Amino acid sequence: MGREVSESCVDSLLTEMVSSYCDRFYANKPDLAARRIEAIGFQVGLQLSERYTMERPRFSDHLEAIKFICKDFWSELFKKQIDNLKTNHRGTFVLQDNRFRWLARMSVDPSPENGDLSQDNPPAENKAAQATSMHLYFPCGIIRGALSNLGIPCAVTADISNLPACSFVVRIKA
Amino acid sequence: MIVCVAVVGHQNNPLYIQSFTEADDALKLHHIVHCSLDVVDERVNNPKKSGPTLNETFLGLLYPTENYKVYGYLTNTKVKFILVTTDLDVRDADVRNFFRRFHAAYVDAVSNPFHVPGKKITSRTFAERVSTIVKSFGLSSAG
Numbered sequence: 001m002g003r004e005v006s007e008s009c010v011d012s013l014l015t016e017m018v019s020s021y022c023d024r025f026y027a028n029k030p031d032l033a034a035r036r037i038e039a040i041g042f043q044v045g046l047q048l049s050e051r052y053t054m055e056r057p058r059f060s061d062h063l064e065a066i067k068f069i070c071k072d073f074w075s076e077l078f079k080k081q082i083d084n085l086k087t088n089h090r091g092t093f094v095l096q097d098n099r100f101r102w103l104a105r106m107s108v109d110p111s112p113e114n115g116d117l118s119q120d121n122p123p124a125e126n127k128a129a130q131a132t133s134m135h136l137y138f139p140c141g142i143i144r145g146a147l148s149n150l151g152i153p154c155a156v157t158a159d160i161s162n163l164p165a166c167s168f169v170v171r172i173k174a
Numbered sequence: 175m176i177v178c179v180a181v182v183g184h185q186n187n188p189l190y191i192q193s194f195t196e197a198d199d200a201l202k203l204h205h206i207v208h209c210s211l212d213v214v215d216e217r218v219n220n221p222k223k224s225g226p227t228l229n230e231t232f233l234g235l236l237y238p239t240e241n242y243k244v245y246g247y248l249t250n251t252k253v254k255f256i257l258v259t260t261d262l263d264v265r266d267a268d269v270r271n272f273f274r275r276f277h278a279a280y281v282d283a284v285s286n287p288f289h290v291p292g293k294k295i296t297s298r299t300f301a302e303r304v305s306t307i308v309k310s311f312g313l314s315s316a317g
Contacts, residue, residue, distance in 0.1 A: 053250035057229040
């Protein structure tokens with residue numbers, strides 16, 4: 001029987017981790033904070049892939065491993081599968097989740113810090129995008145860790161141009 | 175009786191190796207494990223058998239020696255498990271069952287956040303669990 005984890009706890013932990021790294025540990029170095037968060041995700045992905053591939057035969061090619069990520073791995077993590085998988089057949093895969101769970105409840109504190117409402121809109125939006133993207137280094141790391149452990153070195157980036165859908169772009173290193 | 179078990183990482187780096195004999199023959203057993211790695215590579219790179227055995231994690235009997243039988247298991251994450259036994263009459267089901275439990279123990283051990291991936295497994299809990307699995311090996315068939 002599988003053990004269960006409270007979803008809200010995971011949400012809070014993720015948010016708290018991101019804010020700790022961005023605002024406290026590496027307040028002035030967003031790049032470094034992003035790298036550290038991604039590294040945590042990497043280790044989590046490594047361990048999860050070890051567990052979730054236990055009862056299955058080995059994958060014969062990259063596509064099979066990616067499909068595993070889209071179906072079984074995603075189901076274990078988010079109780080749903082990836083909604084859309086695209087590939088150019090040259091080592092790039094786009095995994096789209098139409099309602100990514102870890103962003104579904106995300107909003108940015110609307111209270112303006114400087115009180116100047118008239119000019120605040122564009123920067124606020126920009127800030128929101130930045131804060132959201134910070135939360136995506138962790139799942140990117142998870143995907144990269146899982147695939148690396150399956151013998152597929154790759155780079156993973158996230159695209160959030162149409163929220164709450166979220167696309168993960170996996171580029172397999174030749 | 176199982177005399178030796180080993181976990182070997184994807185770069186053929188030893189992650190865990192433990193012998194279960196009274197005699198001072200650890201070196202010999204390590205040598206047997208070492209030799210088996212080539213057989214694993216061979217099996218994986220030239221899969222002769224077709225059908226359901228293709229890409230199965232359980233690799234079966236790697237090679238028999240005069241006194242030992244060596245079994246192998248390769249996970250999806252390219253981690254190898256090696257089992258050396260003195261039993262001449264071993265049932266496949268027992269070995270499969272052993273590897274499944276061994277694999278589960280390994281997964282739990284590497285899921286420890288303090289375990290560094292790719293480094294040797296130093297967990298005492300893991301060692302205890304493995305020796306329990308080793309002791310219970312083949313009991314179902316004997317009883």
